[in-house]
Amino acid sequence: MEGFEPVTRELPGGTFVVFPGLCKGCGLCLEKCPKRCLDWSERLGIYGTPAIEPVDGETCNYCGLCALACPDCAIMVTKKKRGDA
Amino acid sequence: MSGAVMAEKRVFMTGNEVVAWAAVAARADVMYGYPITPQNEVMHYWTRLAPKHGKIFLQTEDELSAGFATIGGVLAGKKCFTATAGPGNVLMQEPVSMAEMMRLPVVVVVMQRGGPSTATVIYSQQEVTLTTFGGNGEGFRVVYSTAGLQELYDHTIKAFNTAWRYRFPVFVLADGYQAKMREPLTVYDPVERGIEPVAPEPYVGRPGKPGADRPPGHYRNTYNTEEELYAVVLEQAAEYERVAPEIVEHEESGAEGAAVLVVAHGVVARAAKQAVELLRAEGLKAGYFRPVTLRPLPAEALRTAAGRAGRLLVVESAYGQFARLVRDALYGLTVDVVPLYKPGLGITAEEIASRCRELAASSARTE
Amino acid sequence: MTVKPAMPESWRLETKPHKFCPGCGHGIALRALGQAIDELGIQDRVVFGCDIGCSLLAWDFFNVDSVQTHHGRTTPVVTGIKRANPELICVAYMGDGGGYAIGAQHLVNAAGRNERITVILANNTQYAMTGGQMAPTTLPGQKTETSPYGRDPEATGHPAKGPEMVAAITGEDAYVARGTVSKLPQLRRMMVRALQNQIEGRGFSFVEVLSTCPTNWRTNAKDTWEFLEKKMPAHFRTGELKVPAAAGKDEDGKKAVH
Amino acid sequence: MERKRSIKIVVAGEGGQGVQAVAEILAEAAYEDGAQALYIPAFGVEQRGGVSLAFLQISDQPVAAPKFEKGDIVVALSERAVRRTRQYVGPETVFIYDGLAEIKEEELPRTARRILNIPAVAVARAELHPRVFNIVIMGAVIGATRVVPVDQAKKALEKRLGYKFEQDPKLRELNHRALERGVELVDGILKGGGN
Helix, strand or coil, rough: CCCCCCCEECCCCEEEEEECCCCCCCCCCHHHCCCCCCCEEEEEECCEEEEEEEECCCCCCCCCHHHHHHCCCEEEEEECCCCCC | CCCCCCCCCCEEHHHHHHHHHHHHHHHCEEECCCCCCCHHHHHHHHHHHHHHHHEEEEECCCHHHHHHHCCCCCCCCCEEEEEEHHHHHHHHHHHHHHHHHHHHCEEEEECCCCCCCCCCCCCCCCCCHHHHHHHCCCCCCCCECCHHHHHHHHHHHHHHHHHHHCCCEEEEEEHHHHHCCEEEECCCCCCHCCCCCCCCCCCCCCCCEECEECCCCCCCCCCCCCCHHHHHHHHHHHHHHHHHHCCCCCEEECCCHHHHHHHCCCCHHHHHHHHHHHHHHCCCEEEEEEECCCEEECHHHHHHHCCCCCCEEEEECCCHHHHHHHHHHCCCCEEEEEEEEECCCCCCCHHHHHHHHHHHHHHHCCC | CCCCCCCHHHHHHHHHCCCCCCCCHHHHHHHHHHHHHHCCCCCCCCCEEECHHHHHHHHCCEEEEEECCCCCCCHHHHHHHHHCCCCCCEEEEHHHHHCCCCCCHHHHHHHHCCCCEEEEEECCCCECCCEEEECCCCCCCCEECEEEECCHHHCCCCCCEEEEHHHHHHCCEEEEEEEEECCHHHHHHHHHHHHHHHHCCCEEEEEECCCCCCHHHHHHHHHHHHHHHHHHHHHHCEEEEEHHHHCCCCHHHHCCCC | CCCCEEEEEEEHHHHHHHCHHHHHHHHHHHHHCCCEEEEEECCCCCCCCCEEEEEEEEEEECCCCCCCCCCCEEEEEEEEEHHHHHHCCCCCEEEECCCCCCCCHHCCCCCCCEEEEECCCHHHHHHHHHHHHHHHHHHHHHHHHHHCHHHHHHHHHHHHHHHHHCCCHHHHHHHHHHHHHHHHHHHHHHHHCCC
8 A cells, every 4th residue: 555644743632634645735625724723834745736734733623624625635633532641 | 791801910829729710711600519628729719709700609518419500500501610529529420421411511620539439638640430431321521631720720711611612511630739739820811812702501491481482491311212312322422523523632742753652641741741851852762642631532643643652651640540541542553552550649750751761771672 | 553544445545646636526526435335335346437527537546346438428338237237336427517418318318217326426517627618507607618708598598407307307216415525424425325225226316516626717725615615506505305215314414414 | 951940849847837838938939030830738638737748849940740759958847747758858858957846866867968957946936936937947948949039038928928017017027037047047057067
């Protein structure tokens, strides 16, 4: 299986993973985010355009709408369960 | 009442744009079309030009519909055309068969793409068999194979006149390269060059009460008996053969006594022509023959040229579709026919020249 | 432990990232379909047919047997497979041009004959692969390459309502729905229920998916959502249009809808 | 039949890099200069998201075939473009690439007569505007070939972008500078004998 390099950001309430090797830079996730907590990254995606990343861990409520909006499965958001370390 | 007078000027356009402009210059009234690559921009340019010139466009639900709507427009007495490619050309054969049988002057521009089936959207010369003999009939149609954008302009204009003068369906056969490439050409108003557009006339909806003032127009392409069909087809054949000498066109150079006669059509003929120029500069006796009309084929001229040549090299971006027409025309001659087939691929002058050199060397050895 | 992208099991990883443009809705529609195949555990029985138009780019999308056909002809190809081998679960995937224009007769007749197949149709309001021409689904006033001054309903009619038509011509055994790529969980449920309708041998199933095409719409991300979530629903109402009584209400689906 | 000029050019890059614009404007300039020019984009069903290629021939004679086997100039603006254009590079080819475009040394076509690393991205970013990077490349092609006069290229730019220049005359100046910088970059390399 071809692996896709994950870029993982541990946020206060969960984990945000983006796979730049899948991100085509369409920005649908960015616009879908109700908290406007995504922005363009320095890191480039598969087509040489900027990939996305979360800007501020405090505002993300881990709803996962960004992941649902991604046509390329480039985003994964997991919310820590209560009691997780 | 169109009459778009186009000032003569040198332009730099794509082939698809050229077709749309040429149709305007030819006083075409209506285009019926359906999206298929690589001809889409013919529609795009026509839809932008049409309202400015009081012309009509309809995007139909498929090519069957586009072809039959073109027939309808012609029946109504308008100069109508459509443009298509590949699988669209396959569907177009049903309406064109009807147009052939009824001798309706529909004009179809084909931008050949790769086959078989949907294949590639890019380029090929693989629609020769389909465009020349693809109907369920005898192929009483005219096919112009253009080699560049100036010719595409000239022959699109000519296609409407040939169609309406002789009342056979006319194809302009180009390809994806000609559709998408940009090169210089001169556009002009044919009237200013003394090319008078043949006036269309309606088949249906003429003035007067049918049965009283005039006979009703009854058009059909179905016949009850074998004998009836036989008579109709023979009459059409006779008429087609009568007008064919007025329609056929070809181009040749250095054919007389050529050691190798390169035979090609369409965009490949440009490379063939240049290859022959290269070879002649080197002192090799190469000649060049190019049918401009694939239907009717300039068979007599081809036989004459081939009869005086050492060998024929038939070059095409298909696997022998054009060669089949050539061999058929040469039936009975003993001249050696060598193929250079590159289905779906473009062919350069250098390749053709080097193949000719090999052929010349091998015949020198055997002599 | 390496983190893997959350792709459906049935997706073929070797062909990812897929060939669709940035922001194209096909990726989401095919994600819903992949999830539905996973959920039903039918990867070994599904045959996936795709059409001409951008849908053809899905010919190697899944780890399922797939066939890419001609423009509009996927419905009869898949019908042929299903009639010859009813054990297979046959999916025809196409665009609005393929389903409502060049292949309309096939859609109408397959639905009328109650073929036990599933047709999934992505509606992005135009012909995308050929560069953005008007389609039966183009919205009034919408500019395309062949309606450069905006679609005029006087001249070229109103947007085609496919699911409404299919619902009108099918029997009580058909499943008909319209989903959107902006609501993936709901879309996934629709695909599950459509496939179930086929698996249980009830009848024809049809899901239209409102989808995006930023390339030909020439929209940025914000305007892409605006077009999909505001302009398109004004003409195309989402939801289940026809559910066989035996299929029951979609209680899961209600929960899944955002 | 003496040929004053006959040149075959391939420009390749990612969608959005302005590859087709470079070829189209050059073709337009050559056409306006009275030459025969034939420009054709490579197109297929997977062009969206794929490498964008443009084929351009400029000659005093009518051009024979729309495509060709080897280019006199091959420009590749991304790593994928380097791979995609390899087949068009022969022993006579001048290969132009941008060192910033994350192209690995070992990927470069060593068969080329000459390989020119043109820092168009860096120059555009530092001195001009990132968007005119393709115009710097266009300047480089002109510098390497002199296939059209710079003035003619400026006229062609005007024809294509004039409506934008009217709104913002600074854009005109920016594009002209980009073009000139491209020519200078090549001149510098050729004079310095480096690379």
